[in-house]
Amino acid sequence: MQPTAAALGSAAGRPSGGSGDLERRSPMTISSWIVACGCLDDFSTKHVPLSIFDIGAVISSCEKAHSWQVAFRVLASVPNERLDVNVVMLNSSASAAMKGRDWQAALSLFGRMPIIRVDRDVISFNATISAHDKEGQWRSALYLFSDIQGTSFAADAISFNATMSACARSGLWQLAHHLLSDMPRVRLAATVVSFSTVVSACESSGQWQMALHVISAMQRAAILCNVITLNSAISTCEKAGQWQVALDLLHSSTLKMSANVITFNAAMSACQKGGQWQLVFQLLTAMLRAGLAADVVTFSALISACEPCGLWEQVLLLHAEMARSQVVPNRITYSASISACRAGKWQLALDLFVTMQARGLEADVISFNAAISACEEAAQWQLAHHLLSDMRTARMAVNVISFNTTISACEKAGNWRLALQLLSEMDDFRVRHDEISFNATITAVAKHGPWEMALQLFQSMPSARVLPDIISFNAAISACEKKGFWQLAMMILSGLATAQMQPTATSYGSAISACEKSSDWQAALEIHRTIFHDRLANAITCNSALFALARGSQWLRAGFLLSKMRESRIPADVVSYSAGISACEQGDVTATQPAPFGSVRCLGTGSSLK
Missing domain, CATH: 1.25.40 (Serine Threonine Protein Phosphatase 5, Tetratricopeptide repeat)
Structure with missing residues (x-):
């Protein structure tokens, strides 16, 4: 006996995307999709009429399967069945497009609704605001949110959350916070998503005080702070250089939650940027005691903490531990390791640079600059210049750090001619000079070249739109001292x-x-x-x-x-x-x-x- 369309229930739609999408779906969803596709084609061949409920059920199942293409195909067949498209069908289809990560398809449906004379509801607006959020179009999201005010229905918590998310994605923490503050005025209770979204907005701009204020408001509202909110708050402190506050949040008993690896990594990064390398290793101990396994981000933070102090022996031990733990180093890990070894161990730094590439990790500007810096510390100007040439050959975006470090290597080795040449070449690569570029070159020429040329460079700084600093003046005085x-x-x-x-x-x-x-x-x-x-x-x-x-x-x-x-x-x-x-x-x-x-x-x- 052939099943009816209504009997299919939630079985319909070909899930879009690759094998990764299929793996994310339950076996029941996949098997029901196979049955639905066969039955849908069978109904079409045998001209079995479909009711409005059948079509709604099919589109709903497409939404659950993230199969927006099939949902749209079914939607297009509605007029052929002499049925009217309704807002529920369109909302489900738009939701399917959203879950299938096709934001433009969802926006297209919203735009068609007035044309086919279907009244939009709050769900329609919410889905479209979310689509604009994913597209990074915060202005459009705000326009739609304000348009809700002119409808017969009111914005709900989802409307607010979606609009706040659009603001947060663009770093507009003031707007996000304003929307959160406005929710009580319209008698809406902020949810954990509402608070977390605003904390996330604060993260990108380092507004740690506001993040703490939002968490306090969350506690006053008797809403339990989740680990995502905590991670965002600690990351906000990390970006603002507030490592003490980050640690306070991590150890806060009032938040009453278990930290995860991301939490510890954010706190480690905050301490690392604050120059507190001992605390970084203490956090590692606490993390392991909590039964959490260190990942590549953890090791990268530990190695970065070793960098300012030149703890190259510790870096080697950490690499050995990564191998034992089967944690694969990434480009960030290697770049930090190279930088940590530059003080007195430039050969080791270059070995790490070569190893990174041998393991299939393509060197980027940061890793090249770290390697050049290692050569600069040891006055290895030939190697530094060779690495800079490799960057040019690879058509890499050579930056001012690349040039400055190479010029500094020449200055330490007394190669004033190459330093002068590199300063001139910066214009060819459209890299703007800064005071460091001039200072290193002036010092090189003042010590080892013609003193008059050093003074000419000093005098040319204002015309190059570079203001001399105290080092520039001292280098110029040193040139006069020579004679x-x-x-x-x-x-x-x-x-x-x-x-x-x-x-x-x-x-x-x-x-x-x-x-x-x-x-x-x-x-x-x-x-x-x-x-x-x-x-x-x-x-x-x-x-x-x-x-x-x-x-x-x-x-x-x-x-x-x-x-x-x-x-x-x-x-x-x-x-x-x-x-x-x-x-x-x-x-x-x-x-x-x-x-x-x-x-x-x-x-x-x-x-x-x-």
């Missing part, structure tokens, strides 16, 4: 005040050294008075001033300066006393004169160096 052009050094030093910057000990030290090289001990002494006044004097600046005094045979003033160092608790070293002895030699101090360095008391009591 002993103390007047020019003083001019650049005075330019710091115009740029509203405070000179550093390095700024003064280079200027004094320029005076020393030009044998102008008076200028050196004048600068050093300013250093003492600004409380920036240190052993290096004092030694530079002592050598300037030695060149000028000013042994008595050198003695006073050593006395001043002792009074200011600046430890004199072997260089300090060597400069003082040299001053005595230059000044031809005889054995009958007071020993200037034998006792501070015999140097006199005045603090003036005149």
Whole structure:
């Protein structure tokens, strides 16, 4: 006996998508789909009439099976059966399209409803708002939500939640929170989805205070916070750098829930970004005690925590543990590992870079930059330049970090010509220079190239729309120091005040050294008075001033300066006393004169160096 269409119940529709979609459905859904498809074709062949209830049941089953194509086919056959399409059929078909991830099909149905004279209901609006949400069209979602106000029905909690979700997806946390606050006004109780959606909106923009406020409101409403909400809140704190708050949320007894791997990973990431590497490993211990297994995100956070401290031995141990736990490292894991090994273990960093690619993981800009940085730390400019060339060959989006790190490698190795060439090539690759690009190049040229070129680079920064910083000024002063052009050094030093910057000990030290090289001990002494006044004097600046005094045979003033160092608790070293002895030699101090360095008391009591 042939089953009737009504008897099919929920059996209809060919599920859309690949084998993954079929795997997500229950065996009953799949088997009923097979029966439904055969029966539907049989009804069509034998011209068995279908009732409005039969068609509704078939479309409903298509919705459950995510089979929007079949639902649409059945919907198209309704006029042939001399039946009227109703809003329930259209809503079910739209829902099928939504579940089948075809947002445009759902939107198309909503647009057709007025044309075929079917009145939309709140379900129609909700489905369409959700479709706009999935498409990232928050404005359209808001327009539809406001359109509900002009209908005979009212928006429900689903309407609010779908609109809030559209806002959250675009990071519009203010709008999402406004909608949540508006729900009591229309006598709607916010659900756990409502609160979770707003917390999620706060996450993308790091609005951790608002996230905590929403969770507090959730508790006041006697709604139990779920693990999804907790994870979003901790992730919000992580993005805002609030690792202490993230830990408070994780350990909060008032939330009364069990954390999962995602919860711990978010808390670890927050502590890692806050430089709390010990806490990251403590969280791992707590996570394992809770019976949770570490995943690749966990290991990546642990390795990233090792990076700032250069804990490369720990990184190797973590890689060994990943192998034992059968956790496959990803690109993020390797990039963090390369960065952690760059301090003193550049060969190991490059080995990891090669291993990553040998395992089928294509290197990206981040991993390349990490490898170049490892070469830069060891002044391996050839390898750094080779990696940069590989990025270009692969047509990768070389960025300012790639160039800056390579230029810095050249600076450390004294290859000023290549540094200059790379600075010029940045324009060819449409990579905008920054102060780091110029500073590394100026320093390279100042130390190893023509000093005039270093000053030209310094002067060209404003025309390249790059504002010099204190490092730029110090590099330029250092270029003047090289040739002993103390007047020019003083001019650049005075330019710091115009740029509203405070000179550093390095700024003064280079200027004094320029005076020393030009044998102008008076200028050196004048600068050093300013250093003492600004409380920036240190052993290096004092030694530079002592050598300037030695060149000028000013042994008595050198003695006073050593006395001043002792009074200011600046430890004199072997260089300090060597400069003082040299001053005595230059000044031809005889054995009958007071020993200037034998006792501070015999140097006199005045603090003036005149």
